[in-house]
Amino acid sequence: MSEIFGTPELDRRTLLRRAAAVGLLATPAVGMLSACVGSGGSDDDQADKPQGEVSSTNPLGVDPNTPVEIVIFNGGLGTKYASDVDTPSYNKLFPNSKVNQTNTEEIATVVQPRFTAGNPPDMINNSGSKLMDQGALVQAGQVQDLTDLFAAPSVDIEGKTVKDTLIPGTVEQGTFNNKPYVLNYAFTVFGLWYSGKLFSDNGWTAPTTWADFTALLDKMKAKGITPYGYAGANASYYQYLVILTSAAKIGGPDILKNIDNLEDGAWQSDAVKQAAKAWGEIGAKYSNKAFLGLKHTEVQLQHDQYKVGFYPSGSWLENEQAKDTPDGFDYQVMPVPSVTTADKMPATAIYAAAGEQYFVASKGKNPRGGMEYLRHMLSKAGAKGFTELTKVLTVVAGATEGEDISPGLTSGNKMLSAAGSDYFSYRFDTWYKKLDDEARAATNELMFQGGTADKFCARMQKVADAVKADDSIEKFTR
Amino acid sequence: MKHGRYPFIIGFLIVPVAIYVTFVVAAYVQAFQLSFTDWRGFSPNVNYIGFDNFVKLFHDDTFWKAIRHHLVLLIFLPLFTIVLALFFSFLLNVGGGSKGGKTRGVWGSKFYRVVFFFPQLLALALVAVIFARVYSPDDSGLINGLLNQFGAGPVLFLADGKLALWSILAVLVWQGVGFYVVLFSAGMGSIPTEIYEAAALDGATRGVLFFRVTLPLLWNTLQVAWVYLGIAAFDAFALVNVMSVDRGGPDGATTVLGLEIFRNAFDYAQFGYASAMGVVLFFLTISFAALTMRVTRRDAIEM
Numbered sequence: 001m002s003e004i005f006g007t008p009e010l011d012r013r014t015l016l017r018r019a020a021a022v023g024l025l026a027t028p029a030v031g032m033l034s035a036c037v038g039s040g041g042s043d044d045d046q047a048d049k050p051q052g053e054v055s056s057t058n059p060l061g062v063d064p065n066t067p068v069e070i071v072i073f074n075g076g077l078g079t080k081y082a083s084d085v086d087t088p089s090y091n092k093l094f095p096n097s098k099v100n101q102t103n104t105e106e107i108a109t110v111v112q113p114r115f116t117a118g119n120p121p122d123m124i125n126n127s128g129s130k131l132m133d134q135g136a137l138v139q140a141g142q143v144q145d146l147t148d149l150f151a152a153p154s155v156d157i158e159g160k161t162v163k164d165t166l167i168p169g170t171v172e173q174g175t176f177n178n179k180p181y182v183l184n185y186a187f188t189v190f191g192l193w194y195s196g197k198l199f200s201d202n203g204w205t206a207p208t209t210w211a212d213f214t215a216l217l218d219k220m221k222a223k224g225i226t227p228y229g230y231a232g233a234n235a236s237y238y239q240y241l242v243i244l245t246s247a248a249k250i251g252g253p254d255i256l257k258n259i260d261n262l263e264d265g266a267w268q269s270d271a272v273k274q275a276a277k278a279w280g281e282i283g284a285k286y287s288n289k290a291f292l293g294l295k296h297t298e299v300q301l302q303h304d305q306y307k308v309g310f311y312p313s314g315s316w317l318e319n320e321q322a323k324d325t326p327d328g329f330d331y332q333v334m335p336v337p338s339v340t341t342a343d344k345m346p347a348t349a350i351y352a353a354a355g356e357q358y359f360v361a362s363k364g365k366n367p368r369g370g371m372e373y374l375r376h377m378l379s380k381a382g383a384k385g386f387t388e389l390t391k392v393l394t395v396v397a398g399a400t401e402g403e404d405i406s407p408g409l410t411s412g413n414k415m416l417s418a419a420g421s422d423y424f425s426y427r428f429d430t431w432y433k434k435l436d437d438e439a440r441a442a443t444n445e446l447m448f449q450g451g452t453a454d455k456f457c458a459r460m461q462k463v464a465d466a467v468k469a470d471d472s473i474e475k476f477t478r
Numbered sequence: 479m480k481h482g483r484y485p486f487i488i489g490f491l492i493v494p495v496a497i498y499v500t501f502v503v504a505a506y507v508q509a510f511q512l513s514f515t516d517w518r519g520f521s522p523n524v525n526y527i528g529f530d531n532f533v534k535l536f537h538d539d540t541f542w543k544a545i546r547h548h549l550v551l552l553i554f555l556p557l558f559t560i561v562l563a564l565f566f567s568f569l570l571n572v573g574g575g576s577k578g579g580k581t582r583g584v585w586g587s588k589f590y591r592v593v594f595f596f597p598q599l600l601a602l603a604l605v606a607v608i609f610a611r612v613y614s615p616d617d618s619g620l621i622n623g624l625l626n627q628f629g630a631g632p633v634l635f636l637a638d639g640k641l642a643l644w645s646i647l648a649v650l651v652w653q654g655v656g657f658y659v660v661l662f663s664a665g666m667g668s669i670p671t672e673i674y675e676a677a678a679l680d681g682a683t684r685g686v687l688f689f690r691v692t693l694p695l696l697w698n699t700l701q702v703a704w705v706y707l708g709i710a711a712f713d714a715f716a717l718v719n720v721m722s723v724d725r726g727g728p729d730g731a732t733t734v735l736g737l738e739i740f741r742n743a744f745d746y747a748q749f750g751y752a753s754a755m756g757v758v759l760f761f762l763t764i765s766f767a768a769l770t771m772r773v774t775r776r777d778a779i780e781m
Contacts, residue, residue, distance in 0.1 A: 108744065115520050133518070133747035140520035232637065233723045290615035293637035293723055298616070433746050441729045449639070449728065472516045472748065
C-alpha cells in the first residue's frame with residue numbers, strides 16, 4: 001500500500017532506471033546483487049540486550065554514547081519529519097548518541113546489500129516502489145522483535161505505555177506469527193472519493209445503499225460524466241480493495257481473515273462472489289473500458305477535472321493531487337455502499353489500516369537505539385509534527401485533535417469516527433505478493449474485460465492454493 | 479623480442495579481463511549457484527535445494543506464457559525488421575537506378591538515411607514512454623486522439639490482450655529498423671558496382687537485381703542481423719516494463735522472461751527461482767545464436 005506515497009514523478013524515474021539497468025543485465029543483475037552472499041554476517045548475539053542503564057527516561061536501555069543509523073524513504077512524505085521532529089526529540093534524551101540519517105528513493109538498492117553483508121542500518125523505513133519484502137526479512141531473522149517498545153512508557157503521554165496510545169489494531173497490523181516486528185506508522189482510511197462541489201452543484205448526496213448508488217451513477221452518466229473509474233494499468237489494487245471491502249461488509253470481517261490465512265475456499269465464499277458480481281456490473285455499465293490502459297495519475301486528473309464521478313482510493317489522495325486540484329473541488333470521501341440489505345456490517349463500515357512500514361534490524365549495531373527512535377516517532381509531539389508536515393494521520397490516537405486539517409482529511413476523519421470499531425483490513429497483499437499480482441489481473445478482467453464473478457473467484461482460489469502449497473514461501477496467520 | 483610479448487599483452491588485458499570476470503563472469507556463475515538454492519535475498523547463508531526451482535519452473539504457467547511470447551517475437555521481430563530494413567536500404571542505395579555507370583538511391587536518400595537512424599539515438603526507455611503516449615486510450619493519445627475526432631472509438635492497443643504484444647512488437651521494429659538500414663547500406667556499399675553494371679547490361683530489372691545480386695552478396699550481414707534481432711527478442715524487458723498494463727499484462731498477455739526474473743527477484747524476493755529463470759534464459763539465448771550460425775552457414779563469396 002505504501003507505494004502510492006511516492007510521487008508520480010518519482011515513480012516514473014524509478015521505472016526508467018529499473019528499465020535501463022535490468023534491460024542491460026537481465027541475468028547478471030541477480031548475481032551482482034548477491035555478490036556478497038556468504039561473505040559476512042556471523043550470527044553472534046550482539047543484539048537484543050539493553051546496553052545502557054535502564055531508567056524511567058531510558059526504558060529500553062539504550063547506550064547513550066552509541067550512534068544510531070536510520071534510513072528514511074524519500075517519497076511523498078518527505079524526510080523532514082525525521083530530521084526536524086523526531087531526531088531533535090531523540091537527541092534531547094540522548095545528546096551523545098548521534099543520529100545518522102540517510103534518505104533514499106530506493107530502499108532495497110541501498111539497504112538490501114547491507115543485510116546480506118551483515119552490517120544493516122539500525123532503523124529502516126521500508127517503503128516506496130522499491131521496498132523490500134518484509135515477510136522475507138522476518139523469515140531471515142533480520143528483524144527486531146518490538147514487544148519491548150510497545151510495552152515501554154510513552155515519551156510524552158503520562159502514565160500510558162506506547163501500545164495504549166495507539167489506534168487499536170496497529171500492533172496487530174505489524175505482527176508476523178504472533179510477534180510484533182513492524183511499526184505501521186501512517187493511518188489510512190479507504191473509500192470512494194468525490195468532489196463536494198460537483199455534488200452540491202447537482203444536489204446529489206452520498207448514497208449508502210446499492211440502489212441509491214446505482215441511481216446516482218445513472219444520473220452522472222446522463223450528465224456525460226464517467227460515473228466510476230479506477231486506473232487499470234497500475235492501480236487495480238485500489239479496486240480489489242473495494243471489492244473485498246464489499247465482501248467483508250456482506251459477510252463480516254472473517255471473510256478477509258480467511259483469505260489472509262489461505263483457508264481452503266476462502267475466495268469462493270458467497271460474500272466474495274456477491275461482491276465481485278455487484279462490482280463487475282458497475283464496471284461493465286458505469287465505467288470506461290479505456291481506463292484499463294490508464295495510470296492512476298491520469299484517472300485522478302480526470303477526476304479533478306470533474307470527468308469522473310467516484311474514484312476509489314486512500315486518504316493520501318488529497319495530498320497527492322494537491323497541485324492538480326482546482327479551487328473549490330472539495331475532496332470528500334464516503335464508505336463503500338452496502339451491496340445487500342442483509343449485510344452483516346453496517347453501511348458505515350470501512351477499510352482502514354496502518355501503513356508505511358518502519359522496522360529495526362536485529363543484527364545491526366544499535367537495535368535498542370533504533371527502537372528508542374521509534375518511541376520518539378510515537379510520541380504525541382512526534383505524531384503531531386508528522387501530520388503537520390505530511391498531511392497524513394498517524395497511528396497515535398488523537399494526536400492532532402483540535403488541529404485545522406484539509407477538507408479531505410476532515411471528511412476521512414468523520415468517516416472513521418462514524419465507523420466506530422467497524423473497520424477492517426487484510427494483509428495478504430504484503431504477505432504474498434504473488435496473490436496481489438493475481439488479484440490485480442483478475443480485477444481488471446472482472447471490471448473491464450468481460451470477466452465474471454465465478455471466474456474471478458476461481459482464479460484467485462487457484463493461485464491462493466498454489467501459494468499455500470509452495471514450501472519456499474513462509475506462511476503467516478492472523 | 480618474443481620474450482617481451484606476453485607480459486606486454488597481459489599488461490594491456492589484465493584490467494579489462496579483471497573487470498569482465500568480476501562483473502560478468504562471476505555474476506553469471508553466481509546466478510547458476512543461486513538457481514539451486516531457495517535464497518530470498520536477506521540472509522548471508524544459502525540453502526541448496528537441488529533442481530526444485532527448475533521443476534517448479536516447468537509447471538509454471540506464466541513462465542510458459544513468457545516463452546511463447548519470446549517465440550512470437552523471435553519469429554516476427556527479425557522478419558519485419560529485416561524485410562523493412564532491406565527494402566529501405568535497397569531504395570536508399572540502388573533504388574534510383576543507375577546513371578553514368580553508378581547506382582544511386584531514390585531522390586533525397588541522404589536525408590532519409592539520417593531520419594531512419596533517429597530512433598536508434600533515443601534510449602529505449604524514452605521510446606517506451608513516448609509510445610505509451612502514442613497508444614494512450616484517451617484523447618491525449620496520438621492515435622486515439624485522432625480516431626476520436628472521427629468518432630472511431632478508442633483502440634485499446636495496450637489494454638487489449640490480443641493487440642498488446644503486437645503493439646509492443648511494432649515499437650521494437652520501429653526502433654530497430656534504422657540501425658539495420660545503416661548496416662545493410664554499408665553492406666550494399668561494399669558490393670562492387672561492376673556486378674550491378676554487368677547485370678544491368680544483361681537486362682536485369684530492379685527486382686532481379688535485388689534478389690539475384692544484392693541479397694546473396696549481403697548474406698553474411700543478414701545473418702548477423704538475424705542473430706542480433708533474435709537476441710533482442712529474448713530481451714524486450716524495458717519496453718514491456720514501461721509500456722504494458724500492469725507490468726506484463728493485461729493478464730500476462732505481454733510478459734517476457736526478463737520481467738518475470740525481475741518480478742520474482744525484486745517483488746517476490748525469490749532470488750533462487752529468479753536465478754533459475756536466468757539460467758534458462760542464458761541457455762535459450764546461447765542455443766539460439768549457435769543454431770542460427772549453423773543453419774545459415776554458407777560460403778562467403780569472394781569479391
